[in-house]
Amino acid sequence: MRFVADIMLGKLAKWLRVLGFDADYQSFDPIHHIGQMARDGRIPLTRQRKLIPLLEDAVFVRYNRVDDQLKQLKQALFLETCHADWFSRCIRCNVPLMAAPEEAARNNIPEYVFYENMKNIRFCPSCGRYFWPGSHRFRMEKQLNRWGFINPFLDLGRKS
Numbered sequence: 001m002r003f004v005a006d007i008m009l010g011k012l013a014k015w016l017r018v019l020g021f022d023a024d025y026q027s028f029d030p031i032h033h034i035g036q037m038a039r040d041g042r043i044p045l046t047r048q049r050k051l052i053p054l055l056e057d058a059v060f061v062r063y064n065r066v067d068d069q070l071k072q073l074k075q076a077l078f079l080e081t082c083h084a085d086w087f088s089r090c091i092r093c094n095v096p097l098m099a100a101p102e103e104a105a106r107n108n109i110p111e112y113v114f115y116e117n118m119k120n121i122r123f124c125p126s127c128g129r130y131f132w133p134g135s136h137r138f139r140m141e142k143q144l145n146r147w148g149f150i151n152p153f154l155d156l157g158r159k160s
């Protein structure tokens with residue numbers, strides 16, 4: 001399931017990416033861009049009622065809060081996610097992350113992070129940023145857990 005989100009749904013696009021979905025989002029608002037993406041097989045997500053008649057199969061997102069928005073999509077589209085796919089995509093670029101070559105990772109991230117996460121470091125081939133399962137990701141996983149996206153392997157008792 002692939003998406004294109006309108007200008008008012010940047011946060012939703014980000015969290016869809018966190019969950020592993022391909023979610024196109026541009027911070028400008030050309031209807032023709034969304035239309036083009038929709039013809040390319042993406043489901044348009046919009047907060048703007050006026051766009052609904054212009055976009056085939058568009059989902060009108062009814063809520064302002066991202067947790068409500070995700071809940072709506074979960075119900076409306078039978079959105080299913082697997083925790084194995086979470087954090088597999090660059091949140092900024094929407095590009096699948098790749099395993100980082102050890103040498104490059106060693107040179108580009110703090111040493112302690114490298115040694116703690118050696119096998120789990122990935123990078124974005126588009127923006128070049130490195131990602132690892134650190135405290136930032138843990139906070140996001142806890143957030144997902146509260147929203148009903150459950151990773152059975154998440155250790156909620158962990159400090160950070």
Ligand SMILES: [Zn+2]
Nearest residue numbers: 090093124127
């Ligand atoms: Zn990136």
